[in-house]
Amino acid sequence: MYVNGEWILSNSGEYFTVNNPSTKEVVAKVPKANAEETKAAITGASDALKKWSLLTAEQRAKYMLKLRDLMLEYTEELATIMSMEMGKAYNEAKGEVVYAASFLTWYAEEGKRIYGETIPASAENKRLFVIKQPVGVVAAITPWNFPLAMMTRKLGPAMAAGCTGIVKPASQTPLTALAFAKLADMAEIPKGVINIVAGSTKAISDELFNNSAIKKISFTGSTNVGKELVRQSANQLKKLSLELGGHAPYIVFEDADIEKAVEGVVASKFRNAGQTCVCANRIYVHKNIKEEFAKLFVEKVKELKVGNSLAEGVDIGPLVNESGLEKVKEHVEDAVEKGAKVLYGGAEVKDASGYFYIPTILDNVTEEMKIMQEETFGPVAPITIFETDDKAIDAANNTEYGLASYIYTKDISRAVKASEALNFGIVGLNDAMPGVAQAPFGGMKESGYGREGGHQGIRDYLEEKYISLGL
Missing domain, CATH: 3.40.309.10 (Aldehyde Dehydrogenase; Chain A, domain 2)
Known part of the structure; x- marks a missing residue:
């Protein structure tokens, strides 16, 4: 797994297998993360937040576009990995790589358009301002059916806003996420900005929801799981974005x-x-x-x-x-x-x-x-x-x-x-x-709330701060 800029194994020594659904053959064994590795990833992301959030939007954009370019350069490798671990037709998988890269392109620029406000004051000796700042360390729980695009759709706006993050990929598709981490490493993304932990769903999820350093969680998956995550989030009133089932x-x-x-x-x-x-x-x-x-x-x-x-x-x-x-x-x-x-x-x-x-x-x-x-x-x-x-x-x-x-x-x-x-x-x-x-993606009713994509997609990764200045 990829934690704080380092490739590490599970402290428990446990692994889980990834199978090719076209052949039922085992294609890889992946270190099984638990709470301990998740906590280390959160610590790394928290440490990285201090410097990453202070970079200018243009500086963050340069990192994101370098990562985008590497994704496109390694389209065939990423598509092969994706196809092997979840069965997506190869040509379609190549299309997903291009689609996934488009979120980094869009948000690298959208990060430069995070505007504040100046509000007319009600007294001569006051000036009123609103600024927008990154919400903090975020977590992304991604599905197996679009293992690359759903990751960049969450990490793109998070990174552009100045947040750092932990990704928990589906157990069926950890290899695509780890390949993405390899490209992030090659792009020299500062350590701790992107972390990937795959393994025990309950242990990882419990740590993400119980650790106060995590300020927002974005989840794509089933409605039943989404409802459970809402209940878990209540203890700390964590921000949630939920893209759930459809019909x-x-x-x-x-x-x-x-x-x-x-x-x-x-x-x-x-x-x-x-x-x-x-x-x-x-x-x-x-x-x-x-x-x-x-x-x-x-x-x-x-x-x-x-x-x-x-x-x-x-x-x-x-x-x-x-x-x-x-x-x-x-x-x-x-x-x-x-x-x-x-x-x-x-x-x-x-x-x-x-x-x-x-x-x-x-x-x-x-x-x-x-x-x-x-x-x-x-x-x-x-x-x-x-x-x-x-x-x-x-x-x-x-x-x-x-x-x-x-x-x-x-x-x-x-x-x-x-x-x-x-x-x-x-x-x-x-x-x-x-x-x-460039357009908002999300649902109504029991298909969740929040939007990903478009200028709307960066909102949930930002806090609005009101500043009242007395002269």
Whole structure:
């Protein structure tokens, strides 16, 4: 692990294994961090904070851009590591490296735009000011499905604001985080600014939440875990940013460009084998165009190549582990038992060495099926029909989640009204891939709170200080 600028082993001598989901083979053994190593990382970050926070925004930006350049230089190596440990198709993994680097580019510049205020005083002998300062040492708990991009989306604004941090990567994907730390070392980022500890989730998390030096924690993961972290944060009133589960509706209105709508849903639903919290999970198609939409959808999905994530030309790799595969199978079986029709797929890949499931399209799906109530996190696309705009919006909003949503229509009035009516933090309007570094990303309801990306993403890493000066 990478602690205070040094590569260290676990004091306990314990390791945990990382498996390739395409082959089920062990690809690495990683030192297992516990509370002791986490405490050392926090101490290192606290010591580094004093100097890092006093650097100018331009000085911090130079470090960040050097790290960005190294990420892009080593795109193929990072993509290979990512693909091996979590099964993301290699070309898609290369795309994630570029996306991850964009957050360092954006926040290296955004750090230069942290402005204060001068407020008109209510007395002649006073002057009133507001300044913004880094919140302090922060922690990032990152997910396995986007192991690099979710890290820079958190560390980018933190570093730009003058904070130092500790990253706890998912146990499935520590190698990507450690490779990033290697590049940070090569970029000569001052020791303690970035620390990586992977291992015992409870021991690390407990130390992060109980240690008063940690002022803010950013978490991406499941809603259930997010709720538990809210409870843990209450003891010290730590700042929290939570990007939690999603169950994105994908609404195709009668006047939509069907070809574009199909291309969009293929890109959204089957990216990362359906293992994204913003992918299209509930596909609502107007009854008058459903047959045409479904026919073209099947044709496009048949063209997708499933296989070892490192193999050439593969579009869809494996599910990350056995439990992920079992959940997909459970949702499909439940839907079929309740009357859904399999238009394509509907089974795991036979005689596969890893956790592969055929990209699947289900028709005649109804709201009582599990797949319409729970986040599947797999390559299964359920289609259901609607008759009126209001019914489509009501069905889309009928979920505890509120992260991403999608609309396809050519009618500008319908587009505006539907976008405003959807209770989701993100609306992709004729756009299935809305995520970019310069725009805010986050959810409503039980999909969490706080925003990452855009100028909004740096706010939670700053404290506003009011200064009243008597003359």
